Amino acid sequence: MNKVYKTSEKDRARCKAWREANPEKVSAYQKGWYEANKERLSARRKEPIMKEKDRARKAAWYVVNKEAHCARGKARHHANKDSNNSLKRARYASDIPFKLSKLVKDAHLRSTGRRIGKQGVTEFLGCTTEEYKEYLESKFQQGMTWDNHAVDGWHIDHILPLNESNTVLTEEEKIKRLHYTNTQPLWAEDNMKKGNKLEEDNDV
Numbered sequence: 001m002n003k004v005y006k007t008s009e010k011d012r013a014r015c016k017a018w019r020e021a022n023p024e025k026v027s028a029y030q031k032g033w034y035e036a037n038k039e040r041l042s043a044r045r046k047e048p049i050m051k052e053k054d055r056a057r058k059a060a061w062y063v064v065n066k067e068a069h070c071a072r073g074k075a076r077h078h079a080n081k082d083s084n085n086s087l088k089r090a091r092y093a094s095d096i097p098f099k100l101s102k103l104v105k106d107a108h109l110r111s112t113g114r115r116i117g118k119q120g121v122t123e124f125l126g127c128t129t130e131e132y133k134e135y136l137e138s139k140f141q142q143g144m145t146w147d148n149h150a151v152d153g154w155h156i157d158h159i160l161p162l163n164e165s166n167t168v169l170t171e172e173e174k175i176k177r178l179h180y181t182n183t184q185p186l187w188a189e190d191n192m193k194k195g196n197k198l199e200e201d202n203d204v
Contacts, residue, residue, distance in 0.1 A: 096146055097129035103156065104129075104178065111162045111174040124178045132180050139185050149185075157186040157194070 007015075019026050034041070044050055062069065092099050104121045108114070122128055127135070136156065144154050160177050163169065169177075176182075 096133050100129045100132050107158075107162060107178060108175075111178070112171055124175055126179045126181070135180055136183070136185050141185065141187065144185055144187075152188055154185050154187050155191045157184050157191050158182055159184055 045054065092102065101118065101121050104125055105116055108116050108120070108124060116124065125132055141154075148154060149156075158177060159182050162174050162177050
């Protein structure tokens, strides 16, 4: 039978005062204890019962702290907005699969009014963005490179447009037209010659 040790209020107050007066020693002790026990802690966290307790604890914390948590998130977003936007623009310019993912997400949003995540991009496109990049490159006309994929360069054209001026498409039909096989790289001039009714449906 395990013994139960009771600590008096006086002892707890004394311990608390010592911790507050010696934060560096407390921190050093905690780090040392963690390093000595991190493998055991890691294994314990993976136990189903501990995972469930952790989820319940986080859910309970979120209910109590939802407003403060959201406020901090918004504050971080506004404080780092310019920096985050700069990073996204730099990645958009240099990471082609990331760029293609963004274009597919935008096309899906325009067509259905709903946003999709990374998994949705692969599902509706019918391939990964890395494979999509290779597919488009296999269709490049002479002179096309990713450097001149721009408004005045070449576009990613939807052969069958995602929206038609004279036809009401069902959502299922629109989603089918997101498939990679319904796209092609097309020079901007040729793309525009297809007609004004198609311009809004062609991604740059």
